[in-house]
Amino acid sequence: MQRPPANGLNLEFLTELTILLEKLEDDHSCRGMVLTSSLPGIFSAGIDMGELTLTASHGPEHVTAFWRALQTFIINLYQSHLVTIATITGHAPAGGCLLSLACDYRVMAAGNFTIGISAVRAGLFPPAWIQMLLSDIIGKRQAELSILQGKLYSPEEALQLGLVDKVVPETDMMSAAESELRQWLQVPDAARILTKSNLRRKLLQAFEHNREREVEEITRFIQTDSFQNNLKEFMQNLKNKKR
């Protein structure tokens, strides 16, 4: 990922990522991939909050299109028949964390970085399938505590919790990912793909069942005054921190 300054997820970027993933999946010589960032110190800041800010030229229809693109990329990544490794090379709050959760394995760089499903901090609530995705990885109780308080964890805390699978020095990220990838690819493809698809069916069914309703709910929620006010305050706080 290389969308300065922070790999923020907007409609255009998510569409590009979706097309790129499709190309890799159509390439029969490709059996695995590494999702990484070429921006220093940041994996992805998650949703570009501009996408959720309503303006005259940027109405609810845009939010609807954006949310559909987010759903599509995350779910395609989650059910990819490729082996997918995330190298979390820096901060990964909210949607940045989500990108990594959709992969098969997570390697995080040691350092002063944070990761977590911090959506409630911006007044946003993660839909049921994202809660399920996190619960499947760190257990229901820790997911609940984590989501309800929008917690952000250090790499060491994330490792302890099972939110990431390995923490290595920044310079060793790619070699750690490659060695992990090689290990996963020892299993025969047919058995691995069928097994992965079986393991993930339940979440995918829950997601599909609620897909359109979720888009409607989010679109409606984004338009409430209370959300737009929370968002303004949240973005103001971020700006103040940076100064």
Added chain:
Amino acid sequence: MQRPPANGLNLEFLTELTILLEKLEDDHSCRGMVLTSSLPGIFSAGIDMGELTLTASHGPEHVTAFWRALQTFIINLYQSHLVTIATITGHAPAGGCLLSLACDYRVMAAGNFTIGISAVRAGLFPPAWIQMLLSDIIGKRQAELSILQGKLYSPEEALQLGLVDKVVPETDMMSAAESELRQWLQVPDAARILTKSNLRRKLLQAFEHNREREVEEITRFIQTDSFQNNLKEFMQNLKNKKR
């Protein structure tokens, strides 16, 4: 809670607790609460076993009414839009433990106290939603071991297991609860309430689906000779221990 000698849960006490919770929820200046006990050394001994003992003046209809009251309070507490903290100030066996499980966060007093879903010891079986409540918190396998053997844990074991979230000296209980409460209330209410409701929907659906059947099953089970005999033996053992 202040129903000497041990905050035993009977029909009257559960009805009072339910009304009290409703009042707090209707008070728009109230965003959180602490469930605690003013009796020394005991949080709650759980179900008042007298409620399950059949006598001439106290037939199966009473058991039915009692069980409905138990369901109602626990489930209302579980789905409360308030932030709910339990300060487990002493022993919390069976229904005492259950009260705390329905809260968002559990602080337990260090000391010679025990906590656990020990229902099978009295020959009683926890219905599916109570198993689910425990599984969601400590994981399915530990819940299974815990429930099948009616295990009771020390505060340190409970912390290790995730059954409680924090253990502090008895004198620090209220300040620990308040500081936790303050942290939870930093999240915008709308996002927190929606998220909590999403997170808990599955258990609530399972509960509602089976609510009436469970009441019938329990009422029938209570009337079996084997249960009434187990209960007598259990209460005799308790008395002998106290002597």
Added chain:
Amino acid sequence: MQRPPANGLNLEFLTELTILLEKLEDDHSCRGMVLTSSLPGIFSAGIDMGELTLTASHGPEHVTAFWRALQTFIINLYQSHLVTIATITGHAPAGGCLLSLACDYRVMAAGNFTIGISAVRAGLFPPAWIQMLLSDIIGKRQAELSILQGKLYSPEEALQLGLVDKVVPETDMMSAAESELRQWLQVPDAARILTKSNLRRKLLQAFEHNREREVEEITRFIQTDSFQNNLKEFMQNLKNKKR
């Protein structure tokens, strides 16, 4: 279990085990059992791979009959009203591990043994209910990692993961199992049996719902060239290792 050389599971052996379990359950003086092996260093090698190898005299119908027998024994063991303890006296790969997972409690011998759901290594995929069985015991994420890579664990790793409940020296296996059994039998039978049945209902429903479709899927999958080739290679590798 005593079917040299490795307690491999074939149609005949599974049928014998199923009948034996039924006899124990019909014997009202029997409240618990220990599943063990009398072969040194091996609990069970799991599925006898000869059962999945297609030959002129051994067609797809045999695979169908074999898979049904496997389903029947494992599920009967899982829902047994007896207290069931597995003493894992040696290696327990794939189906050997599965046998132990269907029991209430697992004691493993310390030593140079391994255990795990290693099916993908032979190009086989564990159906949804086996994934669920493992997830219920070690958590969804560890089950996913374990199954997707066909991992095999040492007794210490298995204990750490929760895949087994206790590791003891080989000579103490039976006394450890008996002392555990005695503890489980302190709970009144009616409450224990109802509770166990409630706890396991969800998996049983998922299994029953898909039982026949699974048999068809497996029978079809076994007949693919890619599976038969993987199997030949896998068995050749095993032979080479033994030399």
